Amino acid sequence: MVVEIKKDKAIIEIERSAACKSCGMCLGGNNNKxxxxxxxxxxxxxxxRVSLDIQRRSVLIAYSTVFLLPLFFLVSGFFLGExxxxxxxxxLDPQNFGFFMGLIFLGISYLLIRKIDTKVASNSQFEPHISRVWKKN
Structure with missing residues (x-):
């Protein structure tokens, strides 16, 4: 539901789900909204009342960055260490050193993700948009 209008922006109040617990897009609110x-x-x-949508491609890019990039770095670090x-x-024991290198590479991946996050934060491609409006009575 639209709760406030600021120039060309709308402040939308939505139900909080488990999927959106800590994405960082929200402006706050209580536990449920x-x-x-x-x-x-x-x-x-x-x-x-409005429906929000986000480009499917943007969601795939975000998931790939957050989940697949660390996995790739972890596995690469392990095999490089070995x-x-x-x-x-x-x-040294190849598997122990590989594990240690995997953890180092995993840490590097999180630093890279933070850098990517700050770069794309201003990109409107990753922002939700209003796809449908149901006018109030």
């Missing part, structure tokens, strides 16, 4: 600011292109008014120990005969 949260508020989000979106572009008000269809000129919704306070009290109108390869280094086996190649240079360092005298």
């Amino acid at each position: 949260m508020r989000i600011e979106v572009l008000n292109q269809p000129n919704a008014e306070v009290g109108d 390869f280094l120990v086996n190649s240079f005969s360092i005298g």
Whole structure:
């Protein structure tokens, strides 16, 4: 539901679900509801009910970045660590060193994700938009 209008933006109050617990898009709210600011292109008014949508491609990019990138870094770090120990005969256990390198690479992936997040935060492609308006009675 639209609860406030600010210039060309609408403040929408939505039910909080388990999927949106900590995405960072909301403006706060209580435990059951949260508020989000979106572009008000269809000129919704306070009290109108609206449907929000986000591009499917954007969701896939976000999921890939958050879930697959750390997994890729973890596995790559593990195999790189094993390869280094086996190649240079360092005298360490290859699996332990691989595990250690995997954790280091995992940490690096989270730093990279934070950098990516700040870069795309201003990209409107990743913002929800109003797809449908039901006018209040």
